[in-house]
Amino acid sequence: MRRSRRTLVALRSGPEWAIEAIIRVLGVSTIGLVALIFIFLLTEGLPAFFEIPLGNLLGIRWYPTSELYGTLPLLLGSVLITVVAMIIAFPLGVCTAVFIREIAPAWAREILKPMVEVLAGIPSVVLGFFGMVVLAPVVREGLGAPTGLTTFTGALVLAYMALPTIISVAEDALDAVPKSYRDAGLAMGATEWQTIWRVVLPAARSGILMALMLGMGRAIGETMAVMMVTGNAARMPVGLDALLRPVRTMTATIAAEMGEVASGSTHYHVLFAIALILFVLVFAITLASASVMFRRRERGGLR
Amino acid sequence: MVETKIRVDHVSYWYSGNQALSDISLEVPARSVTVFFGPAGGGKTTLLRLINRLNAQLENTRMEGSILVDGEDIYAPTVSLPELRRRAGMVFALPLPLPGTIRQNVLYGPSLAGIRDRARLDGILYRSLVQAALWDEVKDRLDSPASGFSGGQQQRLCIARSLAVEPDILLLDEPTSGLDPISTAKVEQSLMELKEQYTIILVPHSVQQAARVADYAAFFLMGELVEQGSGEALFTRARDQRTEDYVTGRFG
Numbered sequence: 393m394r395r396s397r398r399t400l401v402a403l404r405s406g407p408e409w410a411i412e413a414i415i416r417v418l419g420v421s422t423i424g425l426v427a428l429i430f431i432f433l434l435t436e437g438l439p440a441f442f443e444i445p446l447g448n449l450l451g452i453r454w455y456p457t458s459e460l461y462g463t464l465p466l467l468l469g470s471v472l473i474t475v476v477a478m479i480i481a482f483p484l485g486v487c488t489a490v491f492i493r494e495i496a497p498a499w500a501r502e503i504l505k506p507m508v509e510v511l512a513g514i515p516s517v518v519l520g521f522f523g524m525v526v527l528a529p530v531v532r533e534g535l536g537a538p539t540g541l542t543t544f545t546g547a548l549v550l551a552y553m554a555l556p557t558i559i560s561v562a563e564d565a566l567d568a569v570p571k572s573y574r575d576a577g578l579a580m581g582a583t584e585w586q587t588i589w590r591v592v593l594p595a596a597r598s599g600i601l602m603a604l605m606l607g608m609g610r611a612i613g614e615t616m617a618v619m620m621v622t623g624n625a626a627r628m629p630v631g632l633d634a635l636l637r638p639v640r641t642m643t644a645t646i647a648a649e650m651g652e653v654a655s656g657s658t659h660y661h662v663l664f665a666i667a668l669i670l671f672v673l674v675f676a677i678t679l680a681s682a683s684v685m686f687r688r689r690e691r692g693g694l695r
Numbered sequence: 696m697v698e699t700k701i702r703v704d705h706v707s708y709w710y711s712g713n714q715a716l717s718d719i720s721l722e723v724p725a726r727s728v729t730v731f732f733g734p735a736g737g738g739k740t741t742l743l744r745l746i747n748r749l750n751a752q753l754e755n756t757r758m759e760g761s762i763l764v765d766g767e768d769i770y771a772p773t774v775s776l777p778e779l780r781r782r783a784g785m786v787f788a789l790p791l792p793l794p795g796t797i798r799q800n801v802l803y804g805p806s807l808a809g810i811r812d813r814a815r816l817d818g819i820l821y822r823s824l825v826q827a828a829l830w831d832e833v834k835d836r837l838d839s840p841a842s843g844f845s846g847g848q849q850q851r852l853c854i855a856r857s858l859a860v861e862p863d864i865l866l867l868d869e870p871t872s873g874l875d876p877i878s879t880a881k882v883e884q885s886l887m888e889l890k891e892q893y894t895i896i897l898v899p900h901s902v903q904q905a906a907r908v909a910d911y912a913a914f915f916l917m918g919e920l921v922e923q924g925s926g927e928a929l930f931t932r933a934r935d936q937r938t939e940d941y942v943t944g945r946f947g
Contacts, residue, residue, distance in 0.1 A: 576787065
């Protein structure tokens with residue numbers, strides 16, 4: 393039997409080449425799609441900045457029927473509701489993560505972790521409905537708000553929605569702290585709690601910061617639940633009572649009005665301009681969290 | 696007669712059903728260096744961690760026998776773990792600076808213990824760093840991040856950190872395994888000075904190191920204590936054939 397001559401030159405066989413090409417096309421097209429969406433946003437949104445004066449666009453009155461396109465109340469509405477949601481969700485989420493990772497016995501951890509994931513899977517419309525029928529009356533009667541559909545109600549629902557993200561990311565960050573850190577803390581005579589507070593949490597701080605950012609990204613982009621529970625009045629959320637008054641976010645505005653506008657009209661372009669602002673905002677948050685992660689990697693993990 | 700600091704009395708220990716230590720009895724003399732040596736998996740580190748109860752938070756473990764420090768049973772239910780661990784400081788194999796500066800690292804323990812007085816903290820900082828033979832190298836950079844120092848400096852920083860809480864006992868688990876020979880020599884040198892005041896138990900990273908620093912030695916093999924005695928006796932004329940074979944490099 394004659395042995396075929398071996399060669400070191402790799403011959404690209406047919407199927408190998410085809411599979412590689414398919415993977416390449418798929419990979420590039422994903423990036424391409426994102427780029428296309430951005431270009432679409434730009435072409436539809438940018439005209440708004442030329443069609444109406446900047447003073448109007450950044451004004452405080454959003455009455456599209458009267459040609460008043462002030463996006464400031466919407467922007468502030470989104471920011472306020474997100475910030476309040478984070479003030480509620482961040483401490484709660486970090487504490488839960490600490491409990492799951494550091495304090496709970498193994499069997500409880502096994503139950504709690506999947507439960508947190510299930511929490512993340514609840515459709516936002518269900519949470520919005522829950523907010524409407526359960527939270528809103530509580531806010532109205534318990535806190536004396538004129539209506540139950542307020543910034544605070546929205547922030548509560550958003551906090552609930554951001555919790556799973558914050559918990560699982562923070563928990564991963566705690567998990568990444570080497571066991572030797574805990575030993576070192578305990579060996580210095582720290583109590584379990586001192587070790588968690590003074591050693592483990594500081595060591596995991598960049599990951600915990602990332603949990604906050606991702607939770608924020610999740611909250612600011614949320615539409616359906618927010619639309620259902622915030623009352624959607626485009627008023628400036630200023631003053632101490634802003635929390636207990638209705639508010640309108642950028643996302644809710646786009647969702648509520650996009651179906652009604654004439655394609656190509658000024659109103660239509662402004663809605664896309666709002667989407668553009670939202671995009672930039674979320675992009676900035678993502679970028680910030682990525683840079684936190686990058687810094688962490690640069691320093692060689694948590695060491 | 697030498698004073699006994701730690702008495703290990705018929706200690707057996709199981710990790711989730713596997714026996715890690717079987718019926719260990721030994722005495723650790725005060726103000727001297729005792730080495731626990733032997734091949735990996737012999738139970739040296741386990742026993743070391745039992746002495747400051749660092750295994751307390753592990754699940755599925757069981758211990759029999761008792762360990763006495765200054766005649767006091769440290770496994771008695773009334774013992775305060777933070778108090779015990781302040782008395783028996785521990786240094787680990789990998790230099791592990793906590794996030795923060797040199798100053799913060801050394802003063803972690805004292806500030807956890809609630810010491811706030813500035814002058815007193817400065818005193819502790821100075822004393823600990825001098826004792827760990829690190830002061831001269833870091834005195835101008837006390838507020839630089841600890842992560843910027845060499846492995847040898849970081850390990851001596853960890854020793855300083857343990858000393859800052861004023862322990863009687865220093866437990867060192869292969870403290871020089873990641874260090875170069877010069878840094879190792881410095882750490883060993885500071886141990887020689889520290890043993891004037893402290894009871895030191897060292898798990899060495901080599902037989903040679905054990906022989907260099909041991910006043911007393913205990914040879915562990917597969918969870919058993921094969922032989923114990925003065926360092927000089929164990930490393931030159933071991934009574935047990937297994938000790939002899941290990942010390943002369945016939946296995947391990």
